[in-house]
Amino acid sequence: xxxxxxxxxxxxxxxxxxxxxxxxxxxxxxxxxxxxxxxxxxxxxxxxxxxxxxxxxxxxxxxxxxxxxxxxxxxxxxxxxxxxxxxxxxxxxxxxxxxxxxxxxxxxxxxxxxxxxxxxxxxxxxxxxxxxxxxxxxxxxxxxxxxxxxxxxxxxxxxxxxxxxxxxxxxxxxxxxxxxxxxxxxxxxxxxxxxxxxxxxxxxxxxxxxxxxxxxxxxxxxxxxxxxxxxxxxxxxxxxxxxxxxxxxxxxxxxxxxxxxxxxxxxxxxxxxxxxxxxxxxxxx
Amino acid sequence: xxxxxxxxxxxxxxxxxxxxxxxxxxxxxxxxxxxxxxxxxxxxxxxxxxxxxxxxxxxxxxxxxxxxxxxxxxxxxxxxxxxxxxxxxxxxxxxxxxxxxxxxxxxxxxxxxxxxxxxxxxxxxxxxxxxxxxxxxxxxxxxxxxxxxxxxxxxxxxxxxxxxxxxxxxxxxxxxxxxxxxxxxxxxxxxxxxxxxxxxxxxxxxxxxxxxxxxxxxxxxxxxxxxxxxxxxxxxxxxxxxxxxxxxxxxxxxxxxxxxxxxxxxxxxxxxxxxxxxxxxxxxxxxxxxxxxxxxxxxxxxxxxxxxxxxxxxxxxxxxxxxxxxxxxxxxxxxxxxxxxx
Numbered sequence: 001x002x003x004x005x006x007x008x009x010x011x012x013x014x015x016x017x018x019x020x021x022x023x024x025x026x027x028x029x030x031x032x033x034x035x036x037x038x039x040x041x042x043x044x045x046x047x048x049x050x051x052x053x054x055x056x057x058x059x060x061x062x063x064x065x066x067x068x069x070x071x072x073x074x075x076x077x078x079x080x081x082x083x084x085x086x087x088x089x090x091x092x093x094x095x096x097x098x099x100x101x102x103x104x105x106x107x108x109x110x111x112x113x114x115x116x117x118x119x120x121x122x123x124x125x126x127x128x129x130x131x132x133x134x135x136x137x138x139x140x141x142x143x144x145x146x147x148x149x150x151x152x153x154x155x156x157x158x159x160x161x162x163x164x165x166x167x168x169x170x171x172x173x174x175x176x177x178x179x180x181x182x183x184x185x186x187x188x189x190x191x192x193x194x195x196x197x198x199x200x201x202x203x204x205x206x207x208x209x210x211x212x213x214x215x216x217x218x219x220x221x222x223x224x225x226x227x228x229x230x231x232x233x234x235x236x237x238x239x240x241x242x243x244x245x246x247x248x249x250x251x252x253x254x255x256x257x258x259x260x261x262x263x264x265x266x267x268x269x270x271x272x273x274x275x276x277x278x279x280x281x282x283x284x285x
Numbered sequence: 286x287x288x289x290x291x292x293x294x295x296x297x298x299x300x301x302x303x304x305x306x307x308x309x310x311x312x313x314x315x316x317x318x319x320x321x322x323x324x325x326x327x328x329x330x331x332x333x334x335x336x337x338x339x340x341x342x343x344x345x346x347x348x349x350x351x352x353x354x355x356x357x358x359x360x361x362x363x364x365x366x367x368x369x370x371x372x373x374x375x376x377x378x379x380x381x382x383x384x385x386x387x388x389x390x391x392x393x394x395x396x397x398x399x400x401x402x403x404x405x406x407x408x409x410x411x412x413x414x415x416x417x418x419x420x421x422x423x424x425x426x427x428x429x430x431x432x433x434x435x436x437x438x439x440x441x442x443x444x445x446x447x448x449x450x451x452x453x454x455x456x457x458x459x460x461x462x463x464x465x466x467x468x469x470x471x472x473x474x475x476x477x478x479x480x481x482x483x484x485x486x487x488x489x490x491x492x493x494x495x496x497x498x499x500x501x502x503x504x505x506x507x508x509x510x511x512x513x514x515x516x517x518x519x520x521x522x523x524x525x526x527x528x529x530x531x532x533x534x535x536x537x538x539x540x541x542x543x544x545x546x547x548x549x550x551x552x553x554x555x556x557x558x559x560x561x562x563x564x565x566x567x568x569x570x571x572x573x574x575x576x577x578x579x580x581x582x583x584x585x586x587x588x589x590x591x592x593x594x595x596x597x598x599x600x601x602x603x604x605x606x607x608x609x610x611x612x613x614x615x616x617x618x619x620x621x622x623x624x625x626x627x
Binding site: 029035083086087090092093094095096097098100101102103104105106107108109111112219222223226227229230234260261263264267268270271274275278279280 | 414
């Protein structure tokens with residue numbers, strides 16, 4: 001029983017990090033219809049930036065992470081305007097190759113400034129303990145789970161109750177009509193992009209223990225993040241949440257019970273789910 | 286030209302149009318250039334034949350990708366799956382005593398083609414991101430399976446006990462790679478003939494139509510999905526052939542042929558020269574491979590950075606790749622000549 005809870009909680013922790021990173025991609029893909037394979041570059045940037053703030057500038061953990069997320073979000077604005085915006089009308093192949101190019105540049109820059117070794121992550125003092133919830137878990141992992149749910153709740157509130165959320169949902173559903181009605185879609189897309197990349201940076205920095213920050217990060221995590229987005233359904237908030245839960249828990253369980261099968265099950269499950277529902281579990285058809 | 290006459294039903298098509306269609310598939314002098322260059326390289330650069338072989342294999346691989354991505358418009362992130370399937374097929378056969386290279390080649394092509402047929406039938410209903418995820422997912426599943434099935438595939442160490450018999454029983458595999466180079470060249474020639482025949486045929490034209498507007502093609506009665514599956518299967522067989530040839534010449538199969546990076550590099554080589562063009566596949570790989578050998582040796586980080594920058598630049602500014610730019614230059618000089626000669 002304690003093993004089951006342990007798997008559940010560990011799976012939940014990875015799932016929450018995956019969700020925080022992936023939700024930004026899901027919304028930007030839904031609203032911009034842009035195949036941005038380089039999304040994890042922003043998560044990596046968040047991780048490196050947070051590490052620099054903590055170790056280089058001595059800023060406390062929580063502040064550093066939030067600050068890193070905000071900085072990455074701000075930095076993504078000129079990147080979106082200069083690099084991404086001209087390619088909104090380009091073909092899928094061009095968008096995919098463009099984002100692969102961005103990934104290469106990011107890998108090179110990270111390797112140049114930070115070296116090829118993964119960042120060592122030290123859990124802050126206050127969170128080093130362990131909590132017993134039927135299975136003994138590091139307190140940090142519990143924090144990850146809590147943060148994940150908080151982010152989900154905050155996003156849900158934003159999208160379902162505020163006027164910006166309404167405009168966002170309208171743009172995702174039918175951009176042309178939204179523009180006709182007077183919604184400033186390009187501004188909204190910029191805002192969404194910044195929010196998505198900021199969240200990715202947050203997830204990258206928080207999850208540095210589970211998903212180590214190294215130059216190849218964008219390629220390492222691409223598969224999982226894409227699976228979460230594709231299986232969950234682009235353009236939704238709850239889709240990736242559900243998909244991340246399934247993926248995180250199933251992956252942890254598989255690695256524990258069937259290590260010979262490994263990640264094979266995850267990819268197979270993804271193909272099976274997409275065959276059943278090509279638009280994703282909660283996506284629009 | 287067609288606009289400066291009015292036509293009524295029953296008119297014959299203008300003679301120029303007929304001549305254009307008939308002459309489209311005629312061989313021109315320029316068509317022989319790549320083969321002359323390849324043959325000349327054999328004699329001029331006897332010490333660089335392994336590099337040359339790498340380029341020839343890449344050209345065949347990129348040709349197969351061009352068929353699906355450039356002509357049919359199916360964006361696949363995982364075409365290396367078929368390359369790897371062909372490679373491991375030839376490899377496993379060679380390890381277990383069936384080392385005749387041509388036999389291995391044919392069986393690999395058949396296996397990859399069947400895999401393409403089956404997976405195409407399953408995944409080609411999807412479009413966009415979902416389709417990309419299917420291709421990526423199949424690639425990753427295959428990579429994971431190859432990684433785990435160490436007894437069969439050698440796992441992450443690669444498959445190395447291949448015993449490949451002499452080509453046609455006559456030519457042995459020499460240290461300089463002469464046999465390998467010629468073998469690759471001949472296989473590439475056959476593969477190219479296949480691709481050219483498809484591209485120049487009405488089937489090939491319909492593929493371009495499907496790429497441009499599948500719904501319209503459906504409306505005029507083309508069996509869209511069936512055509513896509515067929516071209517996907519043929520392309521898979523070609524990729525598998527490339528993989529098998531590569532495995533036989535090197536007598537080794539590395540696990541990285543099933544990596545995302547490998548498939549992505551194929552796409553990159555394609556877009557550098559321009560997708561949807563018959564000779565794009567001949568220009569991209571030599572440039573990419575030679576550049577990567579020169580630059581990656583100097584400093585791998587440097588190479589990766591500049592590759593990324595070039596890729597971004599090509600997508601943002603150089604639509605249509607090198608051949609596209611060449612086209613624009615030719616059109617621009619022709620327009621200039623027309624202006625000068627009234």
